[in-house]
Amino acid sequence: DPVRIAITAARLVDPVAGKVVDDPLVLIEGERITGVERGDSIPAGYEHIDLGSATLLPGLIDCHVHLTxxxxxxxxxxxxxxxxxEAIMAPTHAQRTLQAGFTTVRNVGAGNFVDIALKRAIDAGRIDGPRILAAGHGIGATGGHADNGGMSPWLQFEGFNGVADGELEIRKKVREQVKHGAGVIKLIATAGVLSEEDSAGAPQYTQEEMDAAVDEARRWERRVAAHAHGTEGIKMAIRAGxxxxxxxSFLDDEAIAMMKERGTVLVADIYNDDYILAEFGRLNYPQKIIDKERYxxxxxxxxxxxxxxxxxxxAFGTDAGVFPHGWNGRQFAKMVEWGATPMQAIQTAxxxxxxxxxxxxxxxxxAPGRYADLIAxxxxxxxxVRELESVDFVMKGGRVVKPHAAD
Ligand code: ARG
Incomplete structure (x- = not known):
């Protein structure tokens, strides 16, 4: 028989309705939610978790992490x-992410399919961590953000990578990621900050190359997440679909209008800048990279x-891994500082x-039918909204992974 659990708390944030519900009673059977009611009459046969004066929310989701x-x-x-x-540290990063209340993540770029192995181990219950939608390698141009620029040409970087040029190579690279278990495709549409290109945003693929990547991903029923800083590359990626x-980073009115029209989602890692400017000098990053970050x-x-x-x-996405895993929740306050309401910030995640x-x-x-992934x-x-920086209770799939201190 599946375990039956009833959770009570003072309040529940319902991001779908954009409302708060008082005196919630969440009923769980096995891994899934079976009912969301009100009051405190616990049905027979249910184990009761009383979270007292706490506020319940759905487990949080970060759409841009690098757990490896x-x-x-x-x-x-x-x-x-x-x-x-990376493989040795990944489970620790996954565990910190889960303990911070992030029960699901989209991992947008990792070396040598370590992200897929991590996902498999978590899904099989061998280790604890968030649910993962994994991309495998980020796909990008030679000398671009997914390549190892700036190093001696004598150095050979072993193993597989996500470097692909031209339509055919890009299509093949998409297929390889899918073959090895990618559920989403990461496309490097423009130059980046934390890599050695001079630009921090020039397009790194042609329109035809971006179109090919999205077309191929669609054929395999995968969506594409585009790394894109500069205005032109952003628009090319939106056009590609x-x-x-x-x-x-550089959205103009036209880019915004295009996103609204096509339903393209913005995943802006706006906490990152604070951490990079505070720490990356100490970490011996080249001055050129720090200058790009300021820009x-x-x-x-x-x-x-x-x-x-x-x-x-x-949608909420932090680029966790640039800053320590588990600090993902710090971005909520930034989002509120830069114009979102706390409810909107919670809806993004x-x-x-x-x-x-x-x-x-x-x-x-x-809601009934969903996984019992919840936090308090x-x-x-x-x-x-800073409350979300220190989550006090985490349940994933009906299993308590971080007990409430008062329990
Ligand atoms: N991975 C990204 C890049 O290197 C990080 C950008 C961080 N900076 C920022 N302001 N969000 O391009």
């Missing part, structure tokens, strides 16, 4: 470590505010994120 990676000294990372080091513009960081936040005002659909992943039957809301905070997250 965490920032460190620039040259040590590039020259002394490999994907084996990507599901999300990630980073989205991008502030404008990205202004673009975010414009997008919120215009009603662009936004629940309903909107679930839609973007194509997983809205399973996650993103507390002791304070009121709608009054102070």
């Amino acid at each position: 990676y965490e920032s460190g000294d620039y040259y040590v990372k590039a020259l002394r470590e490999s994907f084996v080091d 990507v599901a999300s513009i990630d980073h989205g 991008v960081g502030r404008t990205q936040r202004e673009s975010f505010r414009k997008a919120v005002r215009a009603g662009v659909k936004i 629940t309903v909107n994120a679930a839609d973007l992943l194509g997983w809205s039957d399973d996650v993103g809301a507390l 905070v002791d304070g009121d997250p709608l009054a102070d």
